[in-house]
Amino acid sequence: MAVKNRRIFLKQTSLLGMGLITAPLSLTKGKCSLTPPQTQGPFYPLQFPLDQNNNLTVIDGHKKAAFGETIVIRGCVLTEDCQPLRARVEIWQACASGRYNHDYDPNPAPIDPNFQYWGYATTDDQGKYSFITIKPGGYPVTDDWVRPPHIHFKITAPKLPPLITQLYFSEEEKLNQKDRILQRVPPHQRNLVMMDLKADDSLKVRNGQFNIILNQTPELV
Ligand SMILES: [Fe+2]
Numbered sequence: 001m002a003v004k005n006r007r008i009f010l011k012q013t014s015l016l017g018m019g020l021i022t023a024p025l026s027l028t029k030g031k032c033s034l035t036p037p038q039t040q041g042p043f044y045p046l047q048f049p050l051d052q053n054n055n056l057t058v059i060d061g062h063k064k065a066a067f068g069e070t071i072v073i074r075g076c077v078l079t080e081d082c083q084p085l086r087a088r089v090e091i092w093q094a095c096a097s098g099r100y101n102h103d104y105d106p107n108p109a110p111i112d113p114n115f116q117y118w119g120y121a122t123t124d125d126q127g128k129y130s131f132i133t134i135k136p137g138g139y140p141v142t143d144d145w146v147r148p149p150h151i152h153f154k155i156t157a158p159k160l161p162p163l164i165t166q167l168y169f170s171e172e173e174k175l176n177q178k179d180r181i182l183q184r185v186p187p188h189q190r191n192l193v194m195m196d197l198k199a200d201d202s203l204k205v206r207n208g209q210f211n212i213i214l215n216q217t218p219e220l221v
Contacts, residue, residue: 032082032213036189038166038181041152043100045092045118056091056116056133066115068096068134071197072207073167076127077155079216084127087157087214091131092118093150098137107139135197138175148175148182153212160214167210170194 051060058065077087094100097109101117112134121129136149149169156162168176176182176194185193195208 031080032078032211033189033192034080034215035163035165035192035211035213036185037163038185038193040154040164041166041181042104043092043094043102044152044154045101046103049116049118051116052120054119054121054129054131056093056119056131059114059116062114064114066095066134067112068115068137070132070205071135072130072132072200072203072205073151073195073210074128074130074207075210075212077123077129077157077212077214078127080213082213084125085123085157085160085214086125087123087127087129087155087212088120089123089129089131089212090118090120090154090156091133092152093133094136094139096134096137098139109137109139135169138172141180145178145180146175148172148179150179150182153210155212155214157214160216163212163214165193165212168194169208170196 049059056066057070073091077085077089079085092100095112095115095117097112099105099107099109099111101111101115115134119131119133121131123129133151136151138146138149140146149172151167152164153167154162154164166181168179168182170176182190182193195210197206197208200207
């Protein structure tokens with residue numbers, strides 16, 4: 001998708017708002033199930049991009065858009081009682097080749113100079129947020145471990161402990177099953193950090209939903 005088209009596409013998705021979120025929330029006994037935390041990993045940005053928004057596929061001033069498959073992620077940030085939260089949602093991830101824009105990433109895969117790698121969104125009064133990004137590539141960690149495509153999330157809301165977690169793609173079953181980070185999540189909670197990508201004629205790109213449920217228990221000091 002060319003830069004111009006992606007900008008038009010971003011406008012269209014803004015106009016669409018979040019009205020297309022129809023998937024049911026993860027309800028347990030009338031409550032929303034807490035999103036399990038996961039490790040932050042080593043590649044949280046050391047420097048943040050100048051272009052700071054929720055569209056990681058286009059960088060201001062660049063003629064080319066990011067390489068790879070554009071996807072849309074939409075969801076809500078909610079309490080355990082399924083009430084919407086005003087929150088800041090940060091994401092960071094590898095580009096389509098599986099490389100982070102980070103000094104300590106040893107992966108020899110090429111960096112994509114047109115990918116934003118990090119972005120943030122703020123939720124509206126219904127708790128809704130959205131991102132336009134690229135489906136990340138997997139990357140090797142050891143000789144016998146390849147991390148599946150995943151996106152790192154950090155969610156902060158006033159007066160609540162922050163949540164750091166990772167989101168996976170259900171279509172990457174083989175790599176997901178062997179991933180040492182995902183396997184630390186209790187089996188019955190893994191569906192809470194798993195996203196289905198679905199075609200959507202109105203958006204013309206695949207999109208998925210990730211609802212995030214924050215723990216309201218104050219942090220013990
Ligand atoms: Fe990662």
